[in-house]
Amino acid sequence: MLNKIADAVKNYEIDAIETYVSAALTSGVSAKEILDEGLVKGMDDIGRRFSSGEVFVPEVLMAANTMQAGMDLIREELVSSGDDQSKGxxxxxxxxxxxxxxxxxxxxxxxxxxxxxxxxxxxxxxxxxxxxxxxxxxxxxxxxxxxxxxxxxxxxxxxxxxxxxxxxxxxxxxxxxxxxxxxxxxxxxxxxxxxxxxxxxxxx
Ligand code: B12
Known part of the structure; x- marks a missing residue:
């Protein structure tokens, strides 16, 4: 599941990312794992391929948009642990x-x-x-x-x-x-x- 999320970022599958991230959340995978083992992993790969000249700005932008779409879905869980009283x-x-x-x-x-x-x-x-x-x-x-x-x-x-x-x-x-x-x-x-x-x- 996490590999599919990383692959979706790598392959700019913005339509599929929602399905994969939602499925991962439903099956109990934490937002933190989805982020680190899925979304960030996929973006790291794009970063490497960008550095080596295999992909260019448009591809990086598509991957970034895919990652953002995934981040929007885990946002609630990532921020929900916050206390009611602001620390600053x-x-x-x-x-x-x-x-x-x-x-x-x-x-x-x-x-x-x-x-x-x-x-x-x-x-x-x-x-x-x-x-x-x-x-x-x-x-x-x-x-x-x-x-x-x-x-x-x-x-x-x-x-x-x-x-x-x-x-x-x-x-x-x-x-x-x-x-x-x-x-x-x-x-x-x-x-x-x-x-x-x-x-x-x-x-x-
Ligand atoms: C995605 C991306 C883009 C996207 C950005 C889309 C978007 N909405 O953000 C687009 C396609 C627009 C883009 C454009 C460009 N990019 Co770019 N991009 C990247 C890429 C592949 C990934 C960055 C990313 O999102 N990483 C994932 C996030 C989660 O990690 P992060 O940003 O590092 O953030 C973490 C930490 O740094 C830290 N952090 C970040 N901010 C803060 C702030 C605080 C307060 C704290 C405490 C911590 C913290 O915590 C974060 C979470 O863990 C990097 C490669 C790389 N390896 O970083 C190149 C990279 C940054 N880009 C690069 C370049 C050269 C460009 C362009 C100049 C390309 C061009 N020829 O046009 C343009 C510049 C446009 C501009 N004026 O800004 C170079 C920069 C080289 C350099 N050292 O100067 C990189 C390193 C790629 C490379 N190896 O050549 N890029």
Whole structure:
């Protein structure tokens, strides 16, 4: 069943993914397993084939849309474990110039599941908008995602602007090209995946 889900992402079977994910949920497979062993596994394969030039942007986009359709179905179960009382307010967005949003959405869902109030700003978000929203919404955390080496530098601008305006919200960063060293160098907190992002936010 989980292999079928991974294959559906790999083969861009957006119509079939709903059937497979629903069947897995009905037969008691957890949302977490569907995510890790199914959807993410399929997307990892596409990522590898994209890097090696076997597939191109349109195929990656179709796989991404298939993955998103699957994620929509497990969303409820992933976030339902959250407490009623909010543990804090988080804004999350993908930085300016960057349109990747699957990882960011996933992290947002996991934060919700852990009891945080999450406001998703979307993609291609300028540093000024992160800072304005952090101020307006009086948030505890500012989550930033970057998937391109060329856009990760945007994160420093956000951190610097938050400091310059004396906003105490804690910056959290993530995305495939980032490292803990990079995050430390800009004064942000880093985690490499959605599960450890939850441990990170809880620890802060
Ligand atoms: C899907 C995808 C796309 C889709 C995005 C669709 C969408 N709606 O998101 C499309 C087709 C649009 C796309 C476009 C491009 N892409 Co692209 N894409 C990918 C791909 C294959 C998968 C990314 C993904 O969704 N992974 C699955 C999720 C679950 O994982 P994740 O994003 O890493 O997120 C996890 C962690 O990083 C972390 N995390 C993420 N954000 C945050 C935030 C916080 C606060 C925290 C704590 C944690 C955290 O937790 C997440 C969950 O576990 C990657 C390959 C790869 N290996 O990453 C390339 C990749 C990122 N893309 C790449 C490139 C080059 C491009 C393009 C420039 C291609 C082009 N020639 O046009 C464009 C850029 C468009 C733009 N301006 O953004 C390169 C980037 C290289 C680099 N280092 O700069 C990659 C690495 C592929 C490669 N090897 O060449 N892409």
């Amino acid at each position: 307010r988080v804004i999350i967005g993908t930085v300016k110039g960057d349109l990747h949003d699957i990882g960011k959405k996933l992290v947002g869902m996991m934060f919700e599941g852990a009891g945080y109030e999450v406001i998703d700003l979307g993609v291609d978000i300028p540093a000024e908008t992160f800072v304005e929203e952090a101020k307006n919404l009086d948030v505890d955390f500012v989550g930033m995602s970057a998937m391109l080496t060329t856009t990760m530098t945007e994160m420093k601008q956000v951190v610097d602007l938050l400091k310059a305006q004396n906003i105490r919200a804690v910056p959290l960063v993530g995305g495939a090209p980032l490292t803990a060293e990079f995050a430390a160098s800009i004064g942000a907190n880093y985690s490499h995946d959605a599960a450890s992002a939850v441990d990170l936010i809880k620890s802060l």
